[in-house]
Amino acid sequence: MTMPADLRADVDEILLTEEVIEARVRELGRAISEDYRDRSLTLVSVLKGSLPFMADLMRAIDRPVRIDLMEVSSYGGTATESSGLVRILKDLSASIAGEDVLLVEDIIDTGLTLNYLIRYLRGKNPASLRICTLLDKPARRLVEIPVDYTGFTIEDRFVVGYGLDYGEFYRNLRFVGVLRPEVYSGQG
Amino acid sequence: MSGPGSTHPEEVPPTPPTPAFAHASEAELSRILDFYAVRWEYEPHVFPILWNTDGDVLESFAPDFYLPDLDLYVELTTLRQKLVRRKNRKLRRLRELYPGVRVKLLYARDFRALMLKYGRLALADELSGTPGQVTPDRPYGEMLAGPFGLAGVERGRTVDGPAVSGPPGSEPDRPDSDRAAAAPPRRRRRRSGRRTSVAARPEIAADAGPTER
DSSP: OOOOSOTGGGEEEEEEOHHHHHHHHHHHHHHHHHHTTTSOEEEEEEETTTHHHHHHHHHHOOSOEEEEEEEEBOSOOOGGGOOSOOOEEEOOSSOOTTOEEEEEEEEESSOHHHHHHHHHHHTTOOSEEEEEEEEEOGGGOSSOOOOSEEEEEOOSOOEEBTTBOBTTBSTTOSSEEEEOHHHHTTOO | OOOTTOSSSSOOOOOOOOOOOSBHHHHHHHHHHHHTTOOOEESOEEEEEEEOTTSOEEEEEOOSEEETTTTEEEEEOOSOGGGOHHHHHHHHHHHHHOTTOOEEEEOHHHHHHHHHHTTOHHHHHHHSTGGGBOBTTBOHHHHTTSTTOOTTSSTTOOOSSOOOOOSTTOOOOOTTTSSOOSSSSEEOOOOOOOOHHHHTSOOBOSOOOOBOO
């Protein structure tokens, strides 16, 4: 896609303001701190979308935390190269064997990526593995996965901002908004 | 495992036969499932949903996919929303008769959203409704030459048997979906499944295309 001329103008509606997100992330941080009060925790963030959420969440947790980052490929290559398997583009930097791990996601919709990641991370023998997501879009779910910490459950709309992109743009919006359909249907 | 003298480091499981998908959107969904290492079978079961007084099956329903690891059936329809009433009725009947069977129905709007998520929205229209039908007159091979070049989508395969034309925006009736079937649910010939032994070994690559959001 071409570079957007005005990020905010492409947003139809602000779903979650910066203040609302901030308050909810603080609540999540408190809940996680309480649940892991006697343990250290490893936060694993999935690039790139969860980066802002991870940055805010880790600072809202007042327990000792380690952080690590993963990046996986997404379906959607060009028609001639779209076959194949999801790939780990960036693996964990350190072992999580015996660690309490919290997987930090930006959004869960179909659950396909998360399902894959859970299977992958369980293979690394963590002491525990829990899921924290900023956004949950249950209407899209194909794979049912219990989520331990959910920021917001949202309706089935295409959202951008606070890490979430369309065509790699809009991640730097400080809010979560609904993208105007004209933007992705090529009419804009 | 490799035996002595084997030229291959490990045995590669045979590639399961590729099913003849009735619709290009189904082929696309199968590739998404493959990508995320979710095992699937294509129309493995037929569920009778209507009988006559002699006990003969008058109507049955064969969901498009069965995901064995999730114990979930997935029915994909790219019919326009107003034309899905018949499919909704069949699904409702299936759920009444087989309450333990979990079925997820993906409508055209769901498929479109899926394509949007994966940056393939242009493909959604090409694969939806009538344009996405695979017929003897329009095999996948021909679709490859289309504006979105469906290379890799079950090249050159066609549906088994003649396609039935429907109204604009409709899908052909599945020859087997409404046909009388044996005792419920009938196990059909398994047509494909994911090679999980491959899927269980994630690769680390530097040039694997797009990444997660």
